[in-house]
Amino acid sequence: MSFAGGCLCGGVRFTVQRRHLNAVHCYCQMCRKAHGTAFSTHAVIRPEQIEWVSDPAALVKFESSPQAFREFCPTCGAHVLVHGQTGDNTQAIPVGLFDGDPPVTVLSHIFVGERVGWYQITDTLPQHAGWPEGFGRPS
Numbered sequence: 001m002s003f004a005g006g007c008l009c010g011g012v013r014f015t016v017q018r019r020h021l022n023a024v025h026c027y028c029q030m031c032r033k034a035h036g037t038a039f040s041t042h043a044v045i046r047p048e049q050i051e052w053v054s055d056p057a058a059l060v061k062f063e064s065s066p067q068a069f070r071e072f073c074p075t076c077g078a079h080v081l082v083h084g085q086t087g088d089n090t091q092a093i094p095v096g097l098f099d100g101d102p103p104v105t106v107l108s109h110i111f112v113g114e115r116v117g118w119y120q121i122t123d124t125l126p127q128h129a130g131w132p133e134g135f136g137r138p139s
């Protein structure tokens with residue numbers, strides 16, 4: 001299946017080839033600052049599954065922690081990519097960038113240790129204080 005997406009202004013466009021989209025809600029302080037929201041929802045995608053319609057080199061890159069990058073549309077500021085945090089080459093795309101209302105399976109809440117008190121989690125999905133086991137850069 002393919003999922004088309006892009007930024008708010010339409011300057012950034014891509015297609016992701018996957019059977020389905022799996023996502024996590026991340027409550028870390030960096031996601032909160034980067035998105036201005038209580039949490040961000042990212043789909044984890046292998047780089048070869050992303051087909052760029054626009055030039056990915058046009059994205060503005062910010063190193064939010066050592067070797068971990070957040071990339072933005074230079075025109076509208078939409079958050080397009082997060083990568084490097086897991087110590088491998090997986091890419092995270094905020095699922096709100098996908099056009100329409102594609103099927104997305106939210107697997108868990110991560111970094112709930114950094115959640116703000118003004119947002120309460122009311123579902124029964126698994127919650128992880130930081131990375132779920134098996135993810136993240138080994139410390």
Ligand SMILES: [Zn+2]
Nearest residue numbers: 007009073076
């Ligand atoms: Zn844009």
Ligand SMILES: [Zn+2]
Nearest residue numbers: 026027028031
């Ligand atoms: Zn985060």
